[in-house]
Amino acid sequence: MIPMVDLKQQYQSLKTEIEQGFADTFEKTSFILGPNVKGFEADAAEYLGVKHAISCASGTDALHLSLVAAGIGEGDEVITSAFTFIATAEAIRYVGAIPVYVDIRPDTYNLDPELIESAMTDKTRAILPVHLFGQPADMGAIMALADKHNLKVIEDCAQSFGADIDGKMTGGIGLAGAHSFFPSKNLGCYGDGGMITTNDDSIADTLLMLRNHGSKERYYHDVVGYNSRLDELQAVVLRAKLKHLPEYNRERRRVAHRYSAGLAGSVVTPPHEDEIGTHVYHQYTVLSEQRDAVMKKLADNDIASAIYYPVPLHQQKVFANICKDVRLPVTDQIASRCMSLPIYPELQNGQIDQIIDVIQSV
Incomplete structure (x- = not known):
C-alpha cells in the first residue's frame, strides 16, 4: 500500500x-x-x-x-x-x-x-x-x-x-x-x-x-x-x-518533478509551476477528465489518492445564505477535475514510477 x-x-x-x-x-x-x-x-x-x-x-x-x-x-x-x-x-x-x-487562476488554483x-x-x-x-x-x-x-x-x-x-x-x-x-x-x-x-x-x-x-x-x-x-x-x-524542513521541501519537489516528467502525455495534467515563488508541494494535485477512472485504477493497485476539495466553499450548505448569486466557473471546473497523489519526502523513486505506470495505463 x-x-x-x-x-x-x-x-x-x-x-x-x-x-x-x-x-x-x-x-x-x-x-x-x-x-x-x-x-x-x-x-x-x-x-x-x-x-x-x-x-x-x-x-x-x-x-x-x-x-x-x-x-x-x-x-x-x-x-x-x-x-x-x-x-x-x-x-x-x-x-x-x-x-x-x-475566482481562482486555472493554472495555480x-x-x-x-x-x-x-x-x-x-x-x-x-x-x-x-x-x-x-x-x-x-x-x-x-x-x-x-x-x-x-x-x-x-x-x-x-x-x-x-x-x-x-x-x-x-x-x-x-x-x-x-x-x-x-x-x-x-x-x-x-x-x-x-x-x-x-x-x-x-x-x-x-x-x-x-x-x-x-x-x-x-x-x-x-x-x-x-x-x-x-x-x-x-x-x-x-x-x-x-531543522530538517529545507531537506523535506527539497524532497517534496523531487517527488513532484519526477511525477510531472513521467505523467506528461497521460490522462492527467500535472500542476503548474510559475515564476511566482517556490512551490513546496504540500499536495501534488493534478487535473483529469477521467478522474474517477484514474482513482479507481490507483485503488485497485493499493495506491491512495484524494480530492482536495470536492465541494468549493461557495457551494457548501453552511454558506448558502451568503452565496446565492456567487458564480465561480474556474473554481467549479477545477473542483470537478482535481485529484491529489501521494507525496511526502520519504516517497521513493520506485514508488513514484509505480504510480506513474498505473496512471499511464488508464
Whole structure:
C-alpha cells in the first residue's frame, strides 16, 4: 500500500531526539508556554525571516486570531478564495465578517488578482489569499491592490511553510501569516498546532494577549482573549522537524518533478509551476477528465489518492445564505477535475514510477 503520507518513516528518523525532548519536558514539568514553545517560536521567526512568530493551538485559531488582531469585525468583508479548506472562511465568520469569494487562476488554483478589485465594496477591509497546495499566491499584485485601497492582508500559509517569493517567505509579506502544524503538513506536529507570523509589533503584542486569555501579566486581563496555546510537547516535535524542513521541501519537489516528467502525455495534467515563488508541494494535485477512472485504477493497485476539495466553499450548505448569486466557473471546473497523489519526502523513486505506470495505463 502506498499512502497519501507516511508519518511513521519520518518519526523513525527523529525518534531518539523527539523522545529525549519528551523525557526532558516530563522531568522539568513545564508544560504550558515552556522553553520548547519559546525556543520554537524563536527558531521559526529566524527561519521565516520575520520579527515575530506567535504559536497557538491550531491553524484555524491562527487565522481567527490574526483577523481579530487586525481589527476585522462585524459586517466587514474579506476577499478570499472558495477553493480551500473551510477553516479559511470559518475564521472570517468567527469575527462576524463576510467572506467574499473571488475566482481562482486555472493554472495555480490561487486567487486571481485581476478579479479582486471588481469584488470590492465600501465594506471591504481585508484580503485573505491562500497559498494553496504550497504554491505561493501572487503577493506582488495582491499587496499592490491592498496598498491602493488601504486594505489589510492576512496570508493563509497552512500549506506553504517554507515557500518563498524572491527569497521572502510566505507569512512575512502581508500584515500577518497564519500557519498550521496539522500532522500531514510540510512542518507538522503530532496533534493540532498553529502559529501567526508578523513584522508588526502592535499586532504581535495583541496576539500574545489574545492567545492567553487576554493577559500580558498573569491574572491581569486587558481584553477578552482565548485559550489558544501551542502544547509544549508539540513544540518538541516541531523543533526537531524544523531543522530538517529545507531537506523535506527539497524532497517534496523531487517527488513532484519526477511525477510531472513521467505523467506528461497521460490522462492527467500535472500542476503548474510559475515564476511566482517556490512551490513546496504540500499536495501534488493534478487535473483529469477521467478522474474517477484514474482513482479507481490507483485503488485497485493499493495506491491512495484524494480530492482536495470536492465541494468549493461557495457551494457548501453552511454558506448558502451568503452565496446565492456567487458564480465561480474556474473554481467549479477545477473542483470537478482535481485529484491529489501521494507525496511526502520519504516517497521513493520506485514508488513514484509505480504510480506513474498505473496512471499511464488508464
